[in-house]
Structures are given as C-alpha cells and as structure tokens.
Amino acid sequence: MCTTDESRRGRAYAAGLEEIRTGRRTLLKVAGAGGASIALSTVAADPAAAGKVRTPKRAYVLVLDGCRPDEITPETMPHTAALRAGGLHHPYASSVPIMETIPNHVMMMTGVRPDRSGVPANAIFDRTLGVVRDMDRASDIQVRTVIERLNAKGLRTATVLSKEYLYGVFGARATHRWEPGPIIPVSGHAPDAFTMEAALAMLAEHDPHLMFVNLGDIDRMGHTDLTGAVLDLKLLRRTALAATDAQVGRFVAALKASGRWNQSLVIVLADHSMDWSRPDSLIRLQPVLESDPPLAGRFVIAANGGADLLYWTGPDAGREAGVARMIELCSAVPGVLRAHDPRRTAWLRTGPIGGDVVVFCKAGWRFSDPSIQSNPIPGTHGHPTTRPIPFFLAGGHRRVPRGVTASAEAKTLDVAPTLAHFFRLGAPRGGYDGRSRLPVG
Amino acid sequence: MTAEIPESNVRRRTVLATGAAGPAFAGTALGAGASYADRPDHTLFQHGVASGDPKPRRVVLWTRVTPTTQATPGSGKGPQVTVTWQVAKDATLGKVVREGTFVTSASRDHTVKVDATRLEPETWYYYRFLVGKHSSPVGRTRTAPARGATPANLRFGVVSCANLQAGWFAAYRHLAARDDLHAVLHLGDYLYEYGGEGSYAMGRENKRIRAHVPDREMVSLADYRQRHAQYKSDPDLRALHAKAPFIVTWDDHEVTNDQWRDGAENHQPDEGDYLVRRARAHRAYDEWMPVRLDDTARLGDGTRLFRRLRFGKLAELSMLDLRTYRDEQVHTKAPSPVPALEAEVSNPDRTILGAAQLAWLKDSLLPGRPQWKIVGNPVMVAPVSFAQLPTELVDPVNDVTGILPRDGAPYNVDQWDGYTDDRREIFTHIRDHGMRDVVFLTGDIHSAWACDLPFDLATYPLGQSAGVEFVSTSVTSNNLKDITGAPARTASLAVEATIMANNRHIKYLNFDDHGYSVFDLTPARAQMDYYVISDRADARATASWTASWATMSGTNKVHAVDQPVEGR
Structure with a gap:
C-alpha cells in the first residue's frame, strides 16, 4: 500500500521549498501547454553547467506506476504497445520485494537490493524514532544512485516524480527537479497530464541526459477501483490506462519532433503490479499477535499493502522466540501466503530495517493493520502476485535492439546498470545487483 | 547386416547385470562353441537406437542388442555382451568425441542405456553402438542449452496415444522427416496393453490393422518386454527415435487402462497382484525407454518419473x-x-x-x-x-x-x-x-x-x-x-x-483427427501447430497442417495463428 498518513503529508515538499528558499536550488517557472505554471528547480552548484562532458546520448526512464504487463495491449495502450513492439521487450520482468513504490524506484536508480540501498519498503518501523514512517527522506538511500554518478561525470540529470514520497526520497540528487503540482490531496500525487507537462518542459528547458519520470495515475486509479475485485472489471483502471498511454505518446512524439529520438534510450517499466481484494478479504495480524501473551506489547507492524513487516520490540534476549512465535501465529491466519524470517530467506534481502518477520498475503487479499480502517482501498500491491511488471527498452539510439523479445528475467534493479552501461559509467563499488539489459558492447 | 560377434564381446556365461559397472552374478552357462550368430541374416540391432532426456552436458543413449536368434525380447535367453557406444559431431562419426562400453545381458533384456556425459550444450550429436565391427544405425541427438543460455527458440514434436493395433504410425514418420525438432515430447500411451481378437483397435469394430505381440494382454514381464520390442520394431517409430531425443512420460496404458495408485480398471484379480504387475511394467519401461527414472539411466534404482x-x-x-x-x-x-x-x-x-x-x-x-x-x-x-x-x-x-x-x-x-x-x-x-x-x-x-x-x-x-x-x-x-x-x-x-x-x-x-503437433517456443510466444494424417489405416498416409494456436508471453491466453512455424 502507498501510505496516506495525512500527518506526514507535505513534509517532503517543505524540505524542497527550504532548499529553494535557502538558495541551494534555484527555481525556474515556465508555462505549460495549458498555461499552468511549471516549477523546475536546479541545484545551485551545477557541475554539469560547466559542460565537462559533451554527449548526444539521452536516457529517459518512464515508470508506469502499478501497471500490469498484461494491461499493455494495442487496444488498451496503443502508444505504449507500439513502443514496446519496436524495442527490446522483456516479457518476463519482475518487481523486487517488497513490491512497493519507494523501494523499487530506489532499486531502479541504485541497481542494488534493499539490504544495500537501505530502502526495503514504503513504510518501516524506525527504531530510532520509535515510529512507523514512510521511507521518504533523501537520507534513507544509503548508496550513490546512478543520478549522482552521472552528475559526477558532468551530465545533467532530472527527476519528474508525481508522488510526494518519491520527490522526498530522491530529494535534491538530480541536477533539475520538478516541484510537483497540483497534488491531489488524498492520493498525494500529481495527475499524469501535469507530470507529462513537466517532463516536456524539462526536456525543452534543460535537455537532461537522464530524466526519471514517474506517472502515477494507473496506480492511483488502481488502488481506488472498487470494480477491480468484482469480476475483474477495473473500470476506473481502464480509463487511467488509456489516459497514461496518451501521455507516453506525447513524450515519444516530443522526442521525435525535437530530434532527440535517434540518440535516445527510453526505458519503460512499472515498479510493481496491482491486485484487487474484496472488503471481506482483509487480514488483520495486530489482534492475533496482540492477544498472544508472549507477544503482546512487544511488536510493531509496518503495513505495506500486501506485505506486513513485523518488528520485535521486546527484550533482545526474547527476539528469537518472538520471531518464531510471530511466524507461527501469522502462518495460521487465513489469507496469509507465508511469513518469512528475512535472515533465513536468502532471496528476500530486505536488510536490517526491513522487519524481523515479513508476511505476504495471498492474491485477492490485503492486510489492514493496525486497525480495520487502516487499509480501505481495494487495489493492493507488495505481495508476490504483484511481482509481474512491464519492462522494455525503446528509443532510436543504435544500441537499442529493434523488435526483439528476450527470455531473461529483468528486474527493477536492472535500470541503473542499464543506464550505467549506456553512459559507460562502469559499476559502483561492490558492483550492481542488477544487470544491464542492453546488448554487450 | 549379419551378426558375427567376436568372442571378446561375449562373456561365456549369461549373467544378470544392471549396467556397465554393475555387479554380475550367476546365470546359465553357455556350452563351449555355442553360436551367438547362428543365422547369416541375423541382425544385432533390430530395435534401432534412441536418445532422451537431454541436459546441457549429457543425454541418454539407448539400443537393444540381439546377440543370438534365440535372444528375443522377453526370452531371458542370450549371452552377456559388451557393447561400445560412440558419440561424434558428424554423421559419419569420423571424429568420436565420447565413447565407452556397456555390458548388457538377458537380465535386462539385452537393452543398453547409458548417460553420455561431458558433452557440449546446445549441440547436435550423432551416436551409434558397436559390437565388434557391427554397428547399429546412427542416431542423431541434441543437448539442451546451457543454464544461462538464451536460445532463440525451442521446437518439440508432440505426440501421444499410439495404439499399434489401431493403425500405422504415419505421424511418427512425418515428424521424423523434419530436421528442426530439438526433441520429441511423448506424453503417454506410448504403447497399449491389449491383445487378442476383439481387443481395443481401430474403430467401433476394433479392426486390427496390426496385431499386438504377444497377442494377449500384457501382464508378465516378458509380455511387457515383447510389446516394447514390437513397438520399437516399427520403422516409423524407429526413424523418429533415431532423429531426435525423446522426453517421455507415461500415462495409463504403459501399465494398463485407467491405472491409479493401487489398481486399474483393466486389472483383474486373476492377473495377479496389481503392484507386482506395475513393477514389471515399470521395469520394462526403464529397460526399453531412453529416460532417466530417479534421475539416472541405471536400472532398478527407482521409478520416479516426474x-x-x-x-x-x-x-x-x-x-x-x-x-x-x-x-x-x-x-x-x-x-x-x-x-x-x-x-x-x-x-x-x-x-x-x-x-x-x-x-x-x-x-x-x-x-x-x-x-x-x-x-x-x-x-x-x-x-x-x-x-x-x-x-x-x-x-x-x-x-x-x-x-x-x-x-x-x-x-x-x-x-x-x-x-x-x-x-x-x-x-x-x-x-x-x-x-x-x-x-x-x-x-x-x-x-x-x-x-x-x-x-x-x-x-x-x-x-x-x-x-x-x-x-x-x-x-x-x-x-x-x-x-x-x-x-x-x-x-x-x-x-x-x-x-x-x-x-x-x-x-x-x-475431435476427429489423428496426427501430431509441433510446439515452438520463443521469448515472445509459444505456438502449437496441429498436423493431421490422412488415414491411420494407410501406412503411406499423408500429413497436413490443420490449425495453429499460440499464447503471447505474459498474456496467459491463447489465440489463433494463421500459419505454422517455418522450417521442417
């Protein structure tokens, strides 16, 4: 689940405004196609401004937030489907646990797993602060992103991120940043039409070498689509697919019209998929654990939609027994797919702040912790059924294969290695966990 | 080819042996001067060659040797024989890349099954068996791609339900004529248990195009062995086995109709204990099929087929x-x-x-x-x-x-x-x-x-x-x-x-046609081409394409395709 805790709302934007107010970033306001003002900020000390490196290459990462791969068809999303057909398609592509927005966007830009990046989920229990919080702070990312590595090489980077917590977690890393608006109060995101206006303005004003764009409508409409669990109708969702597809079409048209297409790599993917559940398919672990005397008062749950992260907060000496007990109790709850001890589940790699127990739900279910009101929305992700994502490389650059489909499994954490390969950055210290999806060469 | 087996290839005693390195124990002694090639027209390799279960570095190779005219399948007769197997990349086996010997005997119905190892992935190979200067037909096989390989495609022939009494195996013949199959998937009912007049054959009248051998329902180990031998004597099936590796599973008729864990519709009390019967069927299957049971080519070490x-x-x-x-x-x-x-x-x-x-x-x-x-x-x-x-x-x-x-x-x-x-x-x-x-x-x-x-x-x-x-x-x-x-x-x-x-x-x-299918797999889609034969009662039946259906990766749904994959 993409948390909607109103108490946290606005913090990331406030931090951004502070950067502008104190002069660390400068602000440029440009008029969008509809006359709306678009705010783009630029880091004050821009190493790229000196033009140390000159390359015609351009890379654009378009994240169709929450899009399922089977939703991209010539009928539902003609522009996107055509783009996919003309490039390198990875039909076997996956989100990485926890299948949530923030960790997978971070994996895209870092190329490493959460145990290295430091960002395992949307929401964690912060033991230092003693609260469950979103991972929306720039300091949450513990490694250098490909954005910073490109900056260091003297290349211009840009983020155009529709969601507040993405704006927050990537912070001031990019040379140029969209200051999102307008923001829909409940969803905490900017509609795709405005996001794309900003992306096009960014293209025109700053021509970044790398632009990282998140289009949030498909995800947001998915979350709130009450027809998703009713015979799989997904009426709202279908509307969003068509609208977002139109925005993708605008972006490609702009690349071609401006002459950038032939130098461009366009990576299109989603951060996770989407599943729908009925109101009677709620899982509540809080009362189950709280009613168990050994656990009562000694645990905290960080809810992540289709995944609950459980933290042992009792004495250290009781941790092993507490973890075992949490796994035992959770495993017996209807709708739970599996409860994992991350230390003993090699593929999970959620790291030390990702919970002492990770519990996934089955398809068609969702968690609602700590209270039954905590998760009222039918669309959910975070659990394994939401692993499949679209993933393809497009663009006119000569290194982008044309009309090829690959069998290798691609993952969100392949984006950074692909960008590094494209710009010939090499691997960071410790190497990437993902791998480049460009052909060798 | 006549069979004049050198003495060096034949042990002087018939023994029970489980394989090349298996222990030998007492059997019937053959008299001095016994003839192992007692008719000039005797052929050693009457049941062809086969391969199966391809892995990147290994593939199962199979044949059956008939060292004497008396050593018929299921007879329990015949001497122990040492068979040499060879693998090469060329059809003439001019440069052998792997070879070895295998000892077979009546205890395993003179079948030969070896796991040829240390091969290269995704490679066509040719193989044969030798007894002295006598060679089996040359078979062709192919190893699987390496674990990390990304092959452009895979193509399998797909077959099932071949009742020899109900017709000719034209479907196998047409598949054998193709050069583009990486393997053949046989999904069961490779052979049928029935026999005798009026038993399950062609049409409502159960007309027997060919009679089963033995001409009775197979129940004993000898019955199962003979039936396997009869099927592998069919030239169309032999040709297909020689052309590509098989990947097989059994359905019910490899034992008997509608079998389940502890019985079968077509097993009656007067046919003995069902599990004993099934063990015989599985034993014969292990002997006669190029398959690994319990993940090995050895006999008798298990019957896990999945x-x-x-x-x-x-x-x-x-x-x-x-x-x-x-x-x-x-x-x-x-x-x-x-x-x-x-x-x-x-x-x-x-x-x-x-x-x-x-x-x-x-x-x-x-x-x-x-x-x-x-x-x-x-x-x-x-x-x-x-x-x-x-x-x-x-x-x-x-x-x-x-x-x-x-x-x-x-x-x-x-x-x-x-x-x-x-x-x-x-x-x-x-x-x-x-x-x-x-x-x-x-x-x-x-x-x-x-x-x-x-x-x-x-x-x-x-x-x-x-x-x-x-x-x-x-x-x-x-x-x-x-x-x-x-x-x-x-x-x-x-x-x-x-x-x-x-x-x-x-x-x-x-619901109406007999034939075979070709399954083609690429990263983008999986496609099944359906071919039908003209007449199963005609040994020279023709084959034609009738339909193709495919699924695009990620869709989990089928759609019609207007033509089969190219290549034969």
Missing part, C-alpha cells in the same frame, strides 16, 4: 507422472461422457499428483526459474464441464453441504477434472506467486485442444487465467468419430460446439 529438464533461460519442462500416485477415479453413476455430478471429484483428500509431486510441481512454478514453465501433462488439466457456478457461490455451499463439484459437472473424471482440489492448489499457487507463462502440454484424450486455464470457470472470460493448455491428438488411438462411426467433421461438430459453448475458455477443439 522430473525437470531445463533449456537455458528460455524454458523449463516439468514432466508429470499422473498415474502412480493418484487416488482411484470417482465412480460415477452415469457413464462417461455424461457429466458427473459427484462432488467427490472435489474432495480435498483426493489427489492426482500425490503430496511429494504436488510440492515438487509447486516448486517448479516459483520465481527464479526460466521464462516459460512448460508442464508435460499426461491428462487434460483444463476444466471441461457443464453447469458451472462461480467459486464465490460454490465454496460457501460446499462448506456446508459438500454436494457440488467445484468446477461444474465434468465429463471425464479420469482427468484433472476428477481431482479438482489438486488443480485448485496449483492454479492458486500460480496466482499467489505472480507466475506467468505456464503452458501445459497434454495428451491422453485423442483429440486436439487449445484452452485458457481460468481461475474461476463460471465467470470466464471475466477474470484471469493461470496459463494455457495445448492438447495434442492421438497418433492412432480412437477419437470421437471413430467411436460414433460418423463421418469426420459431422457429428463431432455439434459436440465440439456444445463443449465450447459451455466452456468459454476452450478456444479450439478437434
């Missing part, structure tokens, strides 16, 4: 055994194909896979495995039923009453439809783990199908599909028109239309 074969990152094939572990079929009040109303088909205590194979199959369908998850599936998994109700309604009713089959009233309870809880378990597992590109390749029912696999049958096509299923028709065994006696594409059309109208996930159905 196994995985990986083809780089493109695909993994999970071959199922749906006979050895299943519960008995539900006894229905009405005979098949009248839809069965017995809720027992959905009893969660009943299984078609068995607990171990169920867990193993679920493991095959987890993240981290190759792109396409192909399941070699002896009986149909797609529901074929009538009067379905949404699971949202059925499940609460059954919680109280247990009176409704979960997926409607099935017409054939010998399929997964008779064991719906295992199917629900697998499909739910697929959904819970976000798996895609699961393709079931199926035989058994003597007809050709292409289906989606709905999570909820009643509401489909609303809702999602767990994968797809392509069913290949029979090589010769009777289909609907043969049973009804109606001309092709007449009475069957109404039945097909009725089934498809009641089962909207079934997109293609052909």
